[in-house]
Structure formats: structure tokens, C-alpha cells
Amino acid sequence: MKSIHWALLLIFVVCLQGCAVRTGPTKVKITALKSDAGLSLRGKSFFVTMPADYSAGGSIEKDSGLQTQQVLQKALQKNMVEATYADAPRDMSEALAQSAASGRDYMLDARIVEWRDPPASFQLESDKGEVLLAVLDAKTGNILEQDSVQCTGVATTVNFVGFYSPKDCLGNAFGQWINERLK
């Protein structure tokens, strides 16, 4: 009887750990594609675009664009960065016009490059997200900075079977990017 109690307690602890720590080990990689040492983005405000949903291999990752913008918004708010957010994905000329109208200093354009959300598989493949972040001058449309922000992550024990997506590791990645570029 006592051993059953211990077993139940162990299961409860594992469940609790899984719920509390939704994200397992996460790796973040930021690759600078264009950087301007003379450009200071500290204290600046942004108009943040909404990326289009990621599509590859004949399928579209529904709401991946919205989720990416939401994760980016959370990271920017956490770091006290003032921003206005686009309500839908737009083409570049429309986004630039909206950005100019918003009165923000720069446009922050996000584009999903990769969104791998595999089901729990025999090979224990990690989830992977990659977003291209570009800081643009809304008046000229010139790209001032461009970085590839990439993350891989695995779920915790309880979230192992599907309750995990690239957005869960992108939060850390955006946080790191903000620390490196906007502070």
C-alpha cells in the first residue's frame, strides 16, 4: 500500500514538473546577416509586422504567423520596448506605409524561415523555429539590420506528446535578440 502511495506521489511530481517547465532544453542561435555598428536602436520604438503563415511540403502551419508575432510582442513588452503591431500579414509596400503612418521610429519585419513541429516520433526529433528579423527605415524602405533568429527545443516529459511547438522556444530566442540588438 505504501509503495502505491509513493508511486502516485512520483507521478504527481513528474506531472507538476511537466506543467511548470513546459519547455525542455532550448538552443538559440542568432546569425547577423547585416549589422550596422553605427546604428543605435536603444530606446527606439517599432512598428512590428505580422509574418505570413509558414508553408512547406504541401502544408501550411496555420496561425504560425500570428503566434510568432504574439511571442515577439511578449518579448518586446517584457523588455519595455514600445511598439505598434500589424493586425494582418501585408506585402512590403503596404507594411511600410502602415509603419510610416504609425509614427514609430523603425519597422521591425518578421519572416518565418522555418517552422518544424513534428509529432512525437521514434527519432525524438526536436522542434525548430527560425525567423528573419529586419529593422527597416519606413521612409526609404532600406534594411538597416537583418538577423536570423533560430531556436530548437524539446518538450518536457509531460508535454512530450504534441503540446509543444516552435513558438515555445522562440520566446527565448527573441529575448536574446532584444538583449543583443535593442539594449
Added chain:
Amino acid sequence: MMLQSAAREVRKFLLCRSNADKAVYFSNILILVFILNLLCGCTPQRTATETSAPGHISQAMHNGRSIWVSVEPPLPEAFSDSPGAVAAQFSKWMLPQAGEVLSGSGLATAAQSLTAARQNGSDYLLMITLHKWKSPGLSGIAHEASLSVMVMDVSTEQIIIQSDLNATCYLMAVVSGMSTRDCIYPEVEKWKRYAFESENTSIKKRINTEGN
């Protein structure tokens, strides 16, 4: 050896009489399939590839310069990737040879790309035309990628590189994280050896002669 073992299990399964025995052998086969899948997942996934010649390279790109990458219309049939994502992926692949790389967010004609490249102060314009971009599905069992790469010197407007890259990758594992981009990536890496300047100019000269 694994296949022999699998065949032996199937033979036993067919010969055994009772349902209980059949259940045991059926579960053994399932375990074997599971192990085979695991092993296949660990083996290289590119089992057959086709490599094209680097094409015509009249002048290699200088290292450390700025490149603008864009995808030109039209898109191939059944293309399900995003042109902006493909351009972004190629941008990353141009590192570390390129000093900086920028890419367009969607499809752009040569004239539009040249304007954007100039506006952003890029030295080279790299235009990609996708001829084939297929993932495994009902129409096939392989990733197939076929594309043309054209590099223009922005200041002179001269085309300095024109190449075709092709790759076909058959998947070994049932569950695989490979994409069409992963399939073409090694060909891009090979192409970069000729497209960017390096100390080994003799190889480039030879390739140019073959390309012409």
C-alpha cells in the same frame, strides 16, 4: 542481417498454428519494424543525388561583399514553400563568405531586385529561378530541387555567374525532418567553392573552361 531476421520471423508467423503464437510473432515483427525504422532514421537520408556542373563563372564573387538575394517568377508547379523563406535560407548559406546578405520578402523581377539591391547598397545581386521544388507525396517519393542561380555585379550590371543546381533525395526513414531545402543545401555548398574567390584559382579556371 536484419532483413534475414525479419524474413525468418514472417516464416515463423505463417507456420505457427495457435492464435497466441501468432500474437507473439506479430508483436515480434512489430518490434523488428520499429528497430528497422530507428536504424533507417540514423542512416544518411540522401541516398541518391544528382550534381550539376557549376556552370559559367566569368568572375568569382569577392569575399566580404554585400549580396542581395531574391527569387524570380515564375514559381514551379506544386511549389508549396514560400519564396521569401527560400531567399532567406539562401542568404544564410552565403555566409561567411559574404560580408552581409539581404533578401527580398517575396517574388521580384530582375528589374525590381536590381533596384532593391542598389537601394540597399549591395555589391552583388543573386537571383534564383526555381524550376522544380517538390516534396515527397502522392506524386513521388523523393525531394526534388532544380534551380538556376544568376549573379550580377550591381555596379556594372554584368552577369558574372550563371549556374544550374539540381538535387534529388530519397528518404530512408518513415519519419524524417528533411526538407527540400536540406536536399539542395550540399549542392549550394559545392557551388560556393567556385562562386566565391579563393586561393585555389586553378580549379576555377578549369571549371570555367568546362562551363564554356
